[in-house]
Amino acid sequence: MWALRRASYPLKNRGFNIRASRTSCAKSEVESCYSNEEYCNSDSCLVISDGYKALKRFYSTSHGSSKFLTGWCSFSSQAHSKGSDQEEDDLEDGFSELESPASVDEESGDELISEPELSDGEDDGDVVKEPQNELELSDTEADVTEKRSPRKRASSALFNAILVAPGFSVQTALDKWEDENDLTRSEIWLAMLNLRKRRMYGKALLLSEWLESTKRLDFVERDYASRIDLIAKVHGLHKAENYIEKIPETFRGEIVYRTLLANCVAANNVKKAEEVFNKMRDLGFPITSFVCNQLLLLYKRLDKKKIADVLLLMEKENVKPTLFTYGILIDAKGQSNDITGMDQIVESMKAEGIEPSLHVQATLVKHYVSGGLVEKAEAVLKEMEGGNIKENRGTCRTLLPLYAALGKAEDVGRIWKVCEPNPNLGECMAAIEAWGKLKKIEEAEAVFDMMLKTWKKPSSKHYSALMKVYANHKMLAKGKDLVKRMVDNGGRIGPLTWDALVKLYVGAGEVEKADSMLQRAAQQNQMKPMFTSYMAIMDKYAKRGDVHNTEKMFHRMRQAGYVVRLRQFQALSDAYINAKAPAYGIKERMKADNILPNKGVAALLAQVDPFRKTAVSDLLD
Template structure:
């Protein structure tokens, strides 16, 4: 851990880093803009050396450890070399890094925007698709070893009879079906209940899962323990937001308000990208003297990666003083941050430290590295690592093909895509087919992509998840008619038309220049079903209106996102302010709106705010006054 921090602090001695002791709290960082749009709050330096910290105060004890932004700060100084806006990833979702599964504790990290493992066909009319993500599943069953029953059940791919009865329940309420289950004398043990809950969560049917939890407790069919309360808390947070979740925590008997309860609440803060609330919960856990775990640190890393990267170095220092060892996911996050900052040397140093600590980068981590090498124009390094991923015999390492296909496509290597696909095509797996469709699409080889899709349609029943990949290919190549024909085919074959399909159709219309039609599709989708569209569907349309300087419609999409339950984020405000900038109109009251939504401007947003400040005086206006 010390070496990892040294990677982060190669210039600290030259810069006169002073270590002092202070009892401080983890508090949200306030960004103050000056005339130049530069934040007065210190930031992380992301140079060749790594994460650089300056003017740091810290305490060696967890009980008084934290971050603040006053004079005695626990923070780091600016100088970011980022070539990418750190909030851009929120448009489509997290990077591949956050789609990857687990840390040392065996817990899946929440992935708010990822669309992996989601199919419209698996979504009921009562489910809540906020931003599809890999389930934490922590609430259901964490044993002391960190291996959840959820994982054990999901590996078996079993569905319970109770789940089927719940699925068949008419209307929105499942209480009648549950009462009948008991009247019929059917078994209702914890294993059956856990299986049903796992399947409800897998299908994103959170409303019915919550009803099941409430019914079990009200009818005294289950003696609630810690994990049952955590499960209920997780569902409330997903369906009704963090405020209602916090209210529910207060109703949990004190003897069951364990660390799992608060980590569940924190994980939902990550899902909803609420950094302020996550830090409040962190401090609450500290006050309750819960031990600092790598899981909690990884949750904060994910938030800081998206919102406030200067705090990453501070969190590393905290881990060092609390002797919390980095997990594989910790390294993945640091690697991805350095890659996004175009600091390839720093990224490679973290990989070296990871290996020195006995953690070999897995396929997902290597795929992240390849992606950053390609973005940095280091094609030779990318190719070398891809060959390392393949191993000596690709047929024996067949499971890496899914990752290789789109990466070779990103390099423009059609021959390599064809070679890898040849290994799979005799007996392809669904995931490999989807990766091949994506890869051929990136290479503008539509015929090949369609051929793989047709192969899928003959071998498996098509789902909206399968179709959405080809729809995105059509969208990227402005093939509107082909996209419409595919959606008609989906309807004729019985595929559920839901958020993934809407998202692909919206992008088809936008790419074809028909923004108003895309807006109409989105509005009809909201009116026809209780399932809300994807975050990215709104952002796609909002961006187009902003480019036109169409303030009215940009504000309209912003308001609709709030209506369906998406909490405002920096990305939404950036797009909104871009509309005012393009319209050359001041945005009066915009700072008050940011404050009301607890949004703390980053450097990019701070610069944009200055441009739309109607009360800002220039040197010329001062002379004229």
Template sequence: MWALRRVPKLLRDTSIRTGASYSASARLQTSNTFIEKNAIFSGSSQLVSDASSSLLRFYRSTHASSNFSVWRCGLSSQAGAESSGEEDDLEDGFSELETAGNSENKRDHIAKDETEDGLDSDQEFSVDVEETASNELELFGAETDVSDKKSSGRRTTSGLFKALISAPGLSIHKVLDKWLEEGKNLSRTEISSATLNLRKRRMYGRALQLSEWLEMKQQLEFNEKVYASRLDLIAKIRGLQKAEDYIQTIPKSFRGEIIYRTLLANCVVSNNLKKAEEVFNKMKDLEFPSTAFACNQLLLLYKRLDKKKIADVLLLMEKENVKPTLFTYRILIDTKGLCNDITGMDQIVETMKAEGIEPDIQIQSVLAKHYASAGLMEKAEEVLKAMEGDNIKENRWVYRFLLPLYAGLGKADEVERIWKICDSKPRFEEYLAGIEAWGKLGKIEKSEEIFERLLKTSKKLPARYYTHLLKVYSNHKMLEKGKDLVKRMAGNGCQIGPFTWDALVKLHVEAGDVEKADSILQKACQQNEIKPMFTTFMVVMEQYARKGDIHNAEKMLHRMRQAGYVARVSQFQTLVRAYINAKAPAYGIRERMKADNIFPNKSLAALLPQVDAFRRTSVSDLLD
């Protein structure tokens, strides 16, 4: 697993206290280690208590301690979130954690079901390190018996599901009452199929109404996993506070580890650092065993918001003898890549291999992406060739990764070669990869050609397929074509959602029409079912900041709060830039940040003096 070098010097600033496995009074001091852009990686190995379990260790820093303390191996954030400045791409979905090994087949099934059912959900599947995998929480297992999952024939769509999606949103209970009165099938298998189909299309409101009706009518025996599924839906639709309140209504015998890991995962999706740490602490107080799942959730959250705490989680995993998973390595590799520490990234890979764990396709794609970003084109190509394997025709799984990655390297000939292999009968994800790849290469006509072929595969395509071409238009500032495509979507009955809003907003921003982009975003905010993505707000806010438009920059910050997004350093960085460009002081900005439990990172700390109305300068000293 991982090698952990013992800390040569004990510091008082940061501590890990353990009470489950060690004496309650025992206090283990650890170094204030964390990952920064110039972090040093320790490549040597040292076995820990279990010979089969070891940890990687990142050290060392001249910065202050993270004040990361653990009692009973829980977490407590005293400083709040400190952002690294990167924006996370996904705000929706369940938990961006371990990807199932059969995700390719799963995606193809979902795409096929969407087109066969004529659904138009505006969902999108990321293929990067933060890929959604709800099955890791074992929620769906609550709604499906093992025997129900085994099917040798063609997958069929639940009749109950079709009835639910055809009904108006506020009359789900009436449809269900009628279904029951007519004596139609309401077996656990039927309920499971309907719930799964609603979930994978992000129709969480309808899934929640179904769950509430089942309990009210006593049509389903509730167990811990069924309660966890309800909890997840409540968190998605009504927020974390309502989800916490619901936990108190669950019988104590069913308030197990799955319930709290579900809440923890939703805290991570919401980027709520304080709440995530509180839930983790609660799990330790309840004496649930430490799991790689919970630690990976924290690692994922810290990767986005507070990288300096990553090393502390790794040390916690060592103390609790929690073995890292493939996804743990994936998070660390991506973090090192984002910090542009290619040497450290390579060392993590070597350590992982030494422990007998080979990089999967996702890790290889992450490596190729970061090599390309660092200008190491030859190394990136080596990774891509390794992904292809000896026989690319038999390795169909990697096509959708290779196409955009080769395009990112500017290798049009390689994109052409790969596309020719799957050109005779592309899969759904390959269509999308082809649209993206040719768009990156500036071959708009080829992207459009593939899109038109895709349209012919089904009478009604989901909105996410249109969104891929819309992003191509946005990247090339093709405003009129983008507008025409959106009109086409509406004409084909597609439901416009967050990813389409995001592409539309960026399309107008790229065209220099920030006012129109703001108007689109405002209309999107008025939709009740789902909120726009965080990055959609930020792209508009950044445009106002560049113009020095303080009023509208503040307005965007307020809208993000209304939409339910917690405060982040990146928001205040953008806001401060607006004041700087307006050459105006930002009165009380430090107090506002403190109230939101936000502490400045390096870049924000360097900007704050420029908007300080009471700062001392050489001129002011002379005048005084």
């Protein structure tokens, strides 16, 4: 049971309709972790146990109604929570990580890289990547009793047949393959896993459609959920939601809806995520740790004020925080520059017997570095290393860029020496990133050359590591040469490469070149550019006071399928300010997109308000 500790801000003012028990509020000794203001009333109190006291209310400032719930809270979806650990058995067929730290810039809202960003079949390393979203691969299919090694996964005959099939001829290739081979659920699982691992969602969807249309597989809820996930990735949330209506009602369960929810969160679509959450509550699905983690993940990015609401929901539903929960909360505190609060959450986590993972430790180091707390960062890094870095080789990939962020070239060199005799791709990419941060371009290039000699055909993802180094140092000529080199070696250009090229051109002052290049690339390849690619161009136009082109980028991002966020309106406001022009109707546009300004954006809006009062206007009036 969770003991009474502290109240949250009255939720009735925010449209979050939870009727908590009537009770009094005790002031916590970890008050410094949160706002100094204390709120409590007889209708709404946040109850948290001694072990979870650092999870109390995150923010207590009032904000406008989110209209989050209508009578009840409802979010959902996680591969580890149906209220118990049994949910791991619910997802087979390889749900890919909806987001992973290695591929997503969460602050900018980058979504998964599209299909052509293929790997060459080699793993980046042995380090287990912790996903930012818990809808993960499950290895519990009845006839798949052992987790397969990456190399064995790559040997799937069905996957290889799909891989070589061009475009929409996949289904023809499948018909031919089945004539010569036995099609088992195990083989299907393996092929789907490999397709998802390489983010070949289009071909994975074609495989799923073929299985259903030809009735080669008796679909169960997990199969439909996998299909929902693929449709959302390939065609968007709307098509995925429409497909749910076609699923037989007996299979239209929690797994299907939580899969849709997780994709809403991955797309940063608050409105749609909340709609799905409410739908799930209406259908009577339980509140689980995955549900709450999805909420926390979404609001950590877009509206940290609502984190308190989720914590209250967890308390009311007696949902205990997981390691993933603590990781989100720690990162949220770090992003808010509340290092004291971040540390107290870590202590609370340890008090519950949950030790920080490698990913959580890396998050702590990142925020310590940004806060100038070098000694604290070094202490965590030493803890991550352990007693013998050679025996703890799995941490090298994570340690390299973190030591570089501290400016410690000697430690980067020391860690790299452990990897250098026999590095994996992930370690090579981490080393390139680290040397780039330290402005040691030759060392980064040497690692890249080693990578090319060891792996004959790295993917564009691996070229992008060096591309980012060139972009960060405005080395346009070298960046162009690297792209030509990649194409000559058979590499495929996709959103990661475009992103690096855009930043190269923008850094060199050639924003128009970056703009036209990105537009042509998207049109010719029918792929979605990254969020950061658009924002790099939009920010540059805004800095110039080029309202027309800033508005154009705003519109193109919407056309590309990106949900409008505060970040775009901030750039738009900057453009009008730098152009010394009034922005008519910008507040109404934000309201239409359900965007609430923070303090900084509110100040910008005041500057571009055509009807604002000034000392001169008062005199003239």
